[in-house]
Amino acid sequence: MSGYSNVGQGSVYEDGDQKNLKNSEVPGRPRYEEGVEHSHLPNDSKDERSIANRLDNEERKLNRKEQDDPETAASKKDPTLPAKLHGNEPSKGAKIDADLKADDEEYLKQKHKK
Numbered sequence: 001m002s003g004y005s006n007v008g009q010g011s012v013y014e015d016g017d018q019k020n021l022k023n024s025e026v027p028g029r030p031r032y033e034e035g036v037e038h039s040h041l042p043n044d045s046k047d048e049r050s051i052a053n054r055l056d057n058e059e060r061k062l063n064r065k066e067q068d069d070p071e072t073a074a075s076k077k078d079p080t081l082p083a084k085l086h087g088n089e090p091s092k093g094a095k096i097d098a099d100l101k102a103d104d105e106e107y108l109k110q111k112h113k114k
Contacts, residue, residue, distance in 0.1 A: 042049065042057060049057075074081040079097035085099035090098075 040047070042054075068076070071082050074085065079094040079101065083090040083094060
């Protein structure tokens with residue numbers, strides 16, 4: 001049938017160069033790993049990911065161990081510490097957080113004594 005066409009060269013339509021791969025020959029990746037990195041936002045309500053892919057994402061988050069940078073780890077121990085490390089005075093909110101944390105620790109110590 002390619003011999004009857006008046007468009008283009010006949011070699012373009014020959015059976016040697018344009019073939020689709022069989023499904024068994026296609027190199028595969030796990031379905032969730034398909035696509036571009038950061039192409040789906042987890043909280044995007046208009047994202048059309050399947051429920052299975054959303055569940056896979058949540059499982060991956062639970063199984064992933066994230067290492068905090070030193071400043072974040074310091075802020076978890078003492079909210080005023082990052083400002084002090086940079087030579088600044090801690091903010092009012094950081095001071096309040098430190099007071100609340102100290103109060104909570106004191107309350108838990110008293111609770112465990114009983």
